[in-house]
Amino acid sequence: MAEKYRIAEASIFASIAMMLLKLIFGLLTGSLALLSDGLHSALDVTAAAITWVALHISDRPADASHNYGHGKVESLSAFGESILLLLTAFWIGWAAVNSLLGPPVRPDTRYWASYCAMGVVAVAMLTDVWRSRLLTAAAKKYESQALRADALHFGVDFLISSVVLASLVAVRIGGTHWAHVDAVGAIFVAVVMVGASLSLARQSIDILMDHSPAGLEASLTALMKAVPGVVEVRRVRARQSGNRRFVDATITVDRQMSMEAGHQIATSVEVAVEREDSGMDITVHVEPAAVADGLPASQSPT
Numbered sequence: 481m482a483e484k485y486r487i488a489e490a491s492i493f494a495s496i497a498m499m500l501l502k503l504i505f506g507l508l509t510g511s512l513a514l515l516s517d518g519l520h521s522a523l524d525v526t527a528a529a530i531t532w533v534a535l536h537i538s539d540r541p542a543d544a545s546h547n548y549g550h551g552k553v554e555s556l557s558a559f560g561e562s563i564l565l566l567l568t569a570f571w572i573g574w575a576a577v578n579s580l581l582g583p584p585v586r587p588d589t590r591y592w593a594s595y596c597a598m599g600v601v602a603v604a605m606l607t608d609v610w611r612s613r614l615l616t617a618a619a620k621k622y623e624s625q626a627l628r629a630d631a632l633h634f635g636v637d638f639l640i641s642s643v644v645l646a647s648l649v650a651v652r653i654g655g656t657h658w659a660h661v662d663a664v665g666a667i668f669v670a671v672v673m674v675g676a677s678l679s680l681a682r683q684s685i686d687i688l689m690d691h692s693p694a695g696l697e698a699s700l701t702a703l704m705k706a707v708p709g710v711v712e713v714r715r716v717r718a719r720q721s722g723n724r725r726f727v728d729a730t731i732t733v734d735r736q737m738s739m740e741a742g743h744q745i746a747t748s749v750e751v752a753v754e755r756e757d758s759g760m761d762i763t764v765h766v767e768p769a770a771v772a773d774g775l776p777a778s779q780s781p782t
């Protein structure tokens with residue numbers, strides 16, 4: 481558990497370090513690209529901090545005011561991150577279109593300045609590859625949507641930096657003819673970002689809206705039907721909250737069975753489901769089925 485916090489904390493510190501590096505070298509070299517990238521890193525600090533807070537809230541146990549725990553905050557945080565990504569995409573796209581329409585940017589003729597900028601961007605790219613890999617692994621391990629959103633964000637940031645680096649190199653080698661290469665690359669990145677943030681928004685809204693987890697109802701029904709004593713599985717409802725899946729199910733058992741035996745079957749169903757998936761939290765309701773006395777099941781009291 482502590483591992484995911486360490487990764488989230490490392491991501492915050494990486495964002496702070498990148499922000500300082502970009503702003504300091506931006507001011508030293510007077511590079512607008514580096515300065516605006518430094519502002520983006522300031523946004524990254526916020527995003528990484530929100531993720532860290534979300535992890536802490538999400539791990540709080542259920543309490544009197546949140547009976548199902550606090551797992552949904554992960555989806556809320558991921559939704560917030562998708563909005564942040566979408567805004568960044570529009571910002572990048574808008575700046576790119578402006579630079580395409582405006583006069584070409586004159587490349588920095590000072591060698592030291594452009595090599596400094598290339599170095600800083602390369603360090604940022606390595607940092608983003610490193611942390612998005614760590615975050616992806618942790619998101620999978622802890623089923624954390626907040627961490628997955630962060631992994632996606634810094635994966636996209638890697639793309640942004642690679643466009644910046646490519647344009648710095650192109651302008652250094654090819655001069656002014658290549659001054660628009662960054663704008664074309666940036667528009668491409670903005671389109672990728674819009675797609676990524678919309679799909680992240682969809683995934684988080686699905687969980688916030690209790691969209692039933694795909695295929696879960698069918699597989700749970702089959703699993704419960706296989707438990708000895710279960711006559712019918714009438715209803716299964718499932719919803720996701722953080723790394724937990726809350727399920728309630730209605731099963732029928734032979735109506736002539738004792739109450740104690742019927743309850744035992746319900747318990748067996750719960751055990752079978754929770755053994756299959758330890759993230760499952762299931763409640764089973766039992767109804768009587770007419771089996772032995774030949775009464776149609778539909779006439780049995782509910």
Ligand SMILES: [Zn+2]
Binds near residue numbers: 524633
């Ligand atoms: Zn970012």
Ligand SMILES: [Zn+2]
Binds near residue numbers: 543544
């Ligand atoms: Zn609470």
